[in-house]
Amino acid sequence: MKCVVELSEAEETTLQQLSINHKHRDTRTRAAGLLMLGRRIKPKVIAEQLGVSGQSVYNWSHAWRDSGVVGLMGGHNGGRPPALSDAMITTALEVARTESLLTLAQIGQRVQAVHGEPLPCRIETLGEALKREGFSFKRNRYALKKSATKRSAS
Template sequence: MKCVVDLSEVEEITLQQLSINHRHRDARTRAAGLLQLGRKVKPKAIAEQLGVSDQSIYNWARAWRDGGVCALTGGHNGGRPRALSEAMVATALEIARAEPLTLGQIAQRVQEMRGEALPCRIETLGEALKREGFSFKRNRYTLKKSVTKRRSP
């Protein structure tokens, strides 16, 4: 079966940018594979170079003919599900907005309010809060050196 993709100049530029800049690796891989198909490289060689099966190349070509760029980028379903549920993150956000607390105190209050332990590490909760715009500073337990130098004559 022939697997050929005819690309216009605009489509080729679009695929080049997609293969470099898309945030999901699988979309970048598909775009790179279609670029090579447009340059008349054999599907088997493309599959070996990109580390995918031969059938994937044929599927990408058919998706390109049927739906264009949208068909390439719409198929991303990969990745691990988030450890924290949306409800747990919402609870943490409410607590964090109410008063200034450390990350450990926020985690403890989330556990108390939800009645269950965090299903992840405390750092994961911190990352979820950072995605929502919160930032954390490490507490300092020692005085600054410049302050101690000034006091001792």
């Protein structure tokens, strides 16, 4: 099957906007590649210009033909599963809201006590989850005493 894409004016405008504004780089690249295919540029040339394999350009063409714009958007639902369960995050949020003077370590201990199991991640991961919900923490700082830094004159 030939790698030819016929674009309407609305589709071309949509692809131009996607190639400029989409948050994922690979979607921007796919949109740019399809625009080039619509302008009758050969897939091998497109692959060289965009720094992808020739097969990728053919895959974009088939995805466009089968699903349209939705075919370009796929591929962003993978990745590593979250270390903390939603229940643990909810518990941490409740503890942080009800008792505002706790440290992050103390919140982690409360979550462990409620769920009866150790945190499946580092304490910093719990801190990041709480930061996403609007909480912030100050880390403890150790001040140097002047007497400890003075050198004796010999």
